Amino acid sequence: MSLSRIGQLGQKSSVLFLCDMQEKFRHHIAYFPQVVSVAARMLQAARVLEMPIIVTEQYPKGLGPTVPELGADGLKKYSKTCFSMLTPEVEAELGTIPDLHAVILCGIETQACIMSTTLDLLERGLDVHVVADACSSRSQVDRLLALSRVKQSGAFITTSEGVILQLVRDAAHPKYKEIQKLIMKPAADSGLLSLFTGQNPLPT
Template sequence: MAAARPALGRVLPGSSILFLCDMQEKFRHVVYFRQIVSVAARMLKVARLLNVPAVLTEQYPQGLGPTVPELGAQDLQPHTKTCLSMVPAVQQELDARPQLRSVLLCGLETQACILQTALDLLDRGLQVHVVVDACSSRSQVDRLVALSRMRQSGAFLSTSEGLILQLVGDAAHPQFKEVLGPLTPDLPLLPRKQQMPFQLPRYSGRIHPGI
């Protein structure tokens, strides 16, 4: 079977990794923090079901606290860091997986650690898939501009639902129902009039007719 062309941004379980960035106690005041963590927790659950590895970072935990328990990542050993990018802290995880092509990126804050992580990964020739409903910032202006910046640099912007469907691939997959689960409630992460640096189609909140 021919390999997926990088420009298409296909996501396959055997060549993907989930990055969970800095979802820590001191960030609870960030806009939509609870919703962001909930979506990231769903991504982690799916990653486990499909044997997609996951890595977790904490930014200066002495000051910003530990990862929040709601993420459900207690079995992951956090990589502590002071650098905004996750990459220096998790370089060994990347080096240990020569088959790696795609990084699914969730966490905080979009204009800081998410952006710099994405740029470092792109610079290493990896595909970056930013889970837009699992990334936020204190300022939604910062968030939207950072998403546009990453897209300009070559990152793919997707939703958790879209990436999960790519990973499972087929309704005949034995874990399809368990992986898909209930539809994630639509989050108010886009301006109502879509006044943003890039245009997205209006989202109805439903993926499949009849669901």
Template sequence: MSGSIGRLSTEGSVLLLCDMQEKFRPNIFQFTNIVSNAARLLQASRVLGIPPIVTEQYPRGLGPTVPELGAGDLPAYDKTKFTMLTEEVKEELRALGSPKQAILCGIETQACIACTTFDLLESGVEVHIVADAVSSRSQTDRLFALSRLRQSGAFLTTTEAVLLQLVQDAKHPCFKEIQKLLVHPSPDTGLLAFFSSL
């Protein structure tokens, strides 16, 4: 995807929701806000017709996806790998027509988000990491991983930026529904330290 400016489109996009599970709740930096932002993206994907894919890392040990994500009606793909791209998920992506853009959120940034990003980039998929919808146990790991993934060619964005870029125009037929998701600005998830270092 060299030379791409990273303009998001509802056509050919997929929303990837990585491992937002119960056992991570007490340990992940800004967990509640990360899940809240991811939940808004999932709501928007339903409005705009963007297919979502959910994974769970070793759910027998780490528990199910948290209910507040709002993904209870979706199948969750079990995995032990750090990448989301298991054989089952690859099969699902092929069934969706091999999307060319992935909107990625979840945990942990330096592990599953990073490995998923590398695999997607290597397969020619443009990756948009929603910085205020990904996190780690350590803020240091989170911020250095975001910097590393940016170096590799992923686009860093925010929840609100994704929502607005997907509709493009206040005349979009779904704009009013998306606007409802923007009534409250996204909470501060501690990203200002990252941008002061750029």
């Protein structure tokens, strides 16, 4: 069975996508602070592992800049109006990454930009690992069903810690101690458990 069918991740063959975590969404997306916190941890891990990182902003003139707590200062932001992150600029950037096999995807909204991006990437033959605890929507029904929808299409639904440990693979990895510090404390609770147990208390 080929690697593309079982979902292996490697730090040299994967790219991290961070989708539209912007100021105007702050008070409208469920679990927004927690989702950004988890995405920030993914960003820190990607930097430690020297992985490529793509950050997009949906119509920043109207929806504002990427929130500072993501920690994406200094990274290029790709502006877009389409829901998919796969703009011509981003596609050109992906073309510069040798041996690219997988995209690790975080951000908002799950039923819109995350789903559109996932389908476009799958159509291009790339593995997509959707980090469920780093994705959200205004509606938790949309979030849950979008995760189910992209799984039906062939994406891998996972968690931030699952992805990070899969990238490192071995406690003997030269960067493991730095990674261990990032995952020592469990990721922020972004409401996933309540989705799967049929309860849906939103943070106050």
